[in-house]
Each structure stands twice: as structure tokens, then as C-alpha cells.
Amino acid sequence: GIQVEQSPPDLILQEGANSTLRCNFSDSVNNLQWFHQNPWGQLINLFYIPSGTKQNGRLSATTVATERYSLLYISSSQTTDSGVYFCAVSSGTYKYIFGTGTRLKVLA
Amino acid sequence: SQTIHQWPATLVQPVGSPLSLECTVEGTSNPNLYWYRQAAGRGLQLLFYSVGIGQISSEVPQNLSASRPQDRQFILSSKKLLLSDSGFYLCAWNRQGGVDNSPLHFGNGTRLTVT
Numbered sequence: 001g002i003q004v005e006q007s008p009p010d011l012i013l014q015e016g017a018n019s020t021l022r023c024n025f026s027d028s029v030n031n032l033q034w035f036h037q038n039p040w041g042q043l044i045n046l047f048y049i050p051s052g053t054k055q056n057g058r059l060s061a062t063t064v065a066t067e068r069y070s071l072l073y074i075s076s077s078q079t080t081d082s083g084v085y086f087c088a089v090s091s092g093t094y095k096y097i098f099g100t101g102t103r104l105k106v107l108a
Numbered sequence: 109s110q111t112i113h114q115w116p117a118t119l120v121q122p123v124g125s126p127l128s129l130e131c132t133v134e135g136t137s138n139p140n141l142y143w144y145r146q147a148a149g150r151g152l153q154l155l156f157y158s159v160g161i162g163q164i165s166s167e168v169p170q171n172l173s174a175s176r177p178q179d180r181q182f183i184l185s186s187k188k189l190l191l192s193d194s195g196f197y198l199c200a201w202n203r204q205g206g207v208d209n210s211p212l213h214f215g216n217g218t219r220l221t222v223t
Binding site for chain 2: 031033035045086095097098
């Protein structure tokens, strides 16, 4: 099956800093999503981005499907950005496979 | 708009007791439904998915089972809980769309502690 790797596993930032999170996947995919899991465990959809670039406020994402990776950019980070960021991919079946996540802590 | 409800939010159960977690989706019909489990500090593992009433696919052999008695209802069950069943259980849905599945949407999860 598809393998999904995320890096870095852990990240600590000062408030206001920028960061890039990476998601690599081992095979072709039809679907890719980025999620933010907040401290209460809720999984929030950030982007549905099987290819191309999208932006939503301080967050943006780029997926290069031919090279099998996706990037999530966080600019001007805030303490509320803390949590775990997951990438999930699907190759045309009904199953989304999740990466192991990047744990982000933003310090005030 | 579509919403997904999952309950209870937290549950503490003794080893050997039964389990029933329920998930319902509103505002859509014939969704794909999923149960994921997240162990503490880990990623999400797909347990079961369903593409229709009575159709259940299991991803991981285990002590749990799933059922879909109605179009928008998905139930996760166990006859006898094990300590290793502790974790955070999340229900999710997306639209059926063949190859191009729509985005996954998650419920708020159930935190299960087996004592």
C-alpha cells in the first residue's frame, strides 16, 4: 500500500515565524488532504489539494503529484496554530491513508 | 449543509465489557463512512469503511466490528473490550464519487479508556 511520510516530526516556533511542513507519498494519488488536529482532538480540514496550489489566509499548500509530495506553509504563526498537522492521501479507492503527523508548538 | 455527530465524547469501560459507539451523518445521502482509531501520540489507523447499508470492509483484524443499519448511521462495536482497545475513535464521511473521492469530514471523536 501507499506509504505517507511527514517531516519534520516535531517543530517549535516563536510566534510570528514562518514554517513549511512536508508530506511525501510513495505512489500516485488521486486525493490529498491536510488536517489540523487541535489540542481537543478535533480534526479540522485545511485543504483538499490533489494537485496545484491553494491559499487560505495565512496558510497555503502546494501539491506536486508527479513528484509525489505536498507542502503546507504557515506564515506569521500564532499560538492557536499549535497542534498536529496530518497529511492524508487516497489512490482512488475509498481509503485515505494518514501520515504520522507533524507536531507543532508555537510559543508566545 | 452536512454535519456528522459522534457520541459519546468520552467513555470509560472495564475490560470484558461490551462497546457501542454511534455515528450519524445529516444533510447527505449514501455517504462513504469510516471508523479510524488514533492511539495516544500516534497517527490515524483506518479500522472499517462502508460504501452502503450492510456493506462493511475491515482493514485490520481485531476485537472490533462495525455495522451500518441505516444509510447515514455507522456503529462500532465490541463484545468484550481489551485494554489495547483504548484510544481515540473517529468517524468520518465523504461523498461517493468513484475514483475522485470527495474530502473526508470527521466527527469530534470518542475517547475510550478501557480499565
